[in-house]
Amino acid sequence: MKSETIRVLGMTCDHCVQTVKKAVADAGGVSQVDVDLEKKEVSVDFDDAQTDLKSIIENIVEAGYEVEG
Numbered sequence: 001m002k003s004e005t006i007r008v009l010g011m012t013c014d015h016c017v018q019t020v021k022k023a024v025a026d027a028g029g030v031s032q033v034d035v036d037l038e039k040k041e042v043s044v045d046f047d048d049a050q051t052d053l054k055s056i057i058e059n060i061v062e063a064g065y066e067v068e069g
Contacts, residue, residue, distance in 0.1 A: 001031065002048045005041055007068040008060055013037075016065070023063035027051045 008020060017035045020042060024033045029050025034043040044056060057067050 001045055002053075003043065003045045004053050004056075005043050006053075006057065006060065008035075008040055008042050009066040009068055011035070011037055011040055011065060019063050020060060020065060023059040023065075024056055027056045027059050030056070 011017060011020060014037070017037050020035050021033050024030055024042060024044050027046070029047035030044060031047065032043075032045040035041075036043075042060070046056065060067055
């Protein structure tokens with residue numbers, strides 16, 4: 001199990017939070033997703049045998065958000 005924090009730009013409301021949560025969960029192997037709208041951060045716990053950080057970030061970008069870093 002691996003934990004990462006991703007800085008996501010462009011989130012402005014609760015709908016954005018739900019969209020990002022779904023995009024991260026859709027990567028597969030994700031056990032926990034927490035989105036902090038104020039800090040513009042997503043904390044994610046995932047099984048690195050099933051997915052990787054690159055795939056999670058790609059899903060966030062495909063959902064229409066920018067990942068910083």
